[in-house]
Amino acid sequence: MSIGFIGAGNLARAIVLGILKKGVFSSQEVSCISGSGKTARALSLEAGIRLSSSRLELLNQSNTVILAFKPQHLDTITEEEGNAAKGSLLISVLAGRNLPSLRSAFPLARNVVRVMPNTPSRIGKGVSAYCFENPPTNDDREIVESMLGALGASYEVNEPQMHIVTAVSGCGPAVFFQFIDFVAQAAETHGLERSLATQLAIETGIGSLELMKQSGQLPSELVDEVVSPNGVTHALLESLKSADWSETIHKGIYKAVNRSEELSRPAG
Numbered sequence: 163m164s165i166g167f168i169g170a171g172n173l174a175r176a177i178v179l180g181i182l183k184k185g186v187f188s189s190q191e192v193s194c195i196s197g198s199g200k201t202a203r204a205l206s207l208e209a210g211i212r213l214s215s216s217r218l219e220l221l222n223q224s225n226t227v228i229l230a231f232k233p234q235h236l237d238t239i240t241e242e243e244g245n246a247a248k249g250s251l252l253i254s255v256l257a258g259r260n261l262p263s264l265r266s267a268f269p270l271a272r273n274v275v276r277v278m279p280n281t282p283s284r285i286g287k288g289v290s291a292y293c294f295e296n297p298p299t300n301d302d303r304e305i306v307e308s309m310l311g312a313l314g315a316s317y318e319v320n321e322p323q324m325h326i327v328t329a330v331s332g333c334g335p336a337v338f339f340q341f342i343d344f345v346a347q348a349a350e351t352h353g354l355e356r357s358l359a360t361q362l363a364i365e366t367g368i369g370s371l372e373l374m375k376q377s378g379q380l381p382s383e384l385v386d387e388v389v390s391p392n393g394v395t396h397a398l399l400e401s402l403k404s405a406d407w408s409e410t411i412h413k414g415i416y417k418a419v420n421r422s423e424e425l426s427r428p429a430g
């Protein structure tokens with residue numbers, strides 16, 4: 163088995179360190195290459211993996227290839243490089259690049275997989291959605307699932323669902339970060355230090371989400387457990403409802419889906 167990473171930045175690093183730690187692949191089986199070579203050299207040194215001398219060499223020597231550069235770099239793949247992935251499993255984490263555009267760059271790959279990870283993947287707490295171009299063999303499914311397992315949880319979806327998945331789990335971390343910041347800003351105006359308010363909000367978020375996951379209760383049931391009639395939480399939630407919180411989120415998700423659809427359409 164040989165697995166090659168084209169792009170050796172944040173996400174590739176998270177995957178490489180994760181799969182080596184879990185023993186999914188050995189360091190001798192993994193190689194990488196980057197644009198300037200800087201990140202690939204650093205990752206090769208840190209993880210003890212092979213540094214390829216060119217993208218073509220990596221493509222010729224790998225039977226699984228992970229595309230982990232920026233989405234626009236897909237257009238720099240030459241015909242020779244694309245054809246060098248003959249018989250390989252091609253896995254892409256590029257935002258907004260759909261299966262047909264990946265297939266067109268790598269026409270001879272044995273199968274193509276599109277993955278939408280999210281930023282908590284950097285600490286192994288991410289969630290990824292993935293779709294295969296063609297029904298996978300058991301071995302290929304195993305490769306994809308064990309690789310994504312290094313980043314956190316993973317779920318298979320249909321390609322058309324990738325837009326809404328992008329809105330929910332791809333953009334989701336930014337929504338949570340922004341929410342924490344708004345809470346901390348508001349708390350500061352009531353005399354709590356911003357750093358302490360941020361910590362309280364972070365720990366509240368971690369605890370609440372873990373409770374929701376472990377209890378298996380519906381979000382609405384957990385809301386009811388916190389709210390007492392005319393109490394403090396009731397006052398807070400009523401204020402949010404009167405500002406049409408739900409409608410605001412619906413609109414945000416709608417805009418994100420639209421933008422994702424727009425970005426995945428070929429230019430011109």
Ligand SMILES: NC(=O)c1ccc[n+]([C@@H]2O[C@H](COP(=O)([O-])OP(=O)(O)OC[C@H]3O[C@@H](n4cnc5c(N)ncnc54)[C@H](OP(=O)(O)O)[C@@H]3O)[C@@H](O)[C@H]2O)c1
Nearest residue numbers: 169170171172173196197198200201231232233256257281
């Ligand atoms: N980070 C996330 O959590 C996350 C979440 C969802 C999706 N993604 C997707 O994951 C991909 C990588 O994101 P990232 O955060 O890891 O980016 P990043 O840290 O900026 O890394 C980008 C990598 O691409 C390399 N590169 C640049 N030009 C290249 C070229 N022409 N050929 C080969 N490699 C080239 C860079 O190499 P040098 O710097 O050494 O030149 C670097 O190793 C993106 O497509 C993004 O859409 C990331």
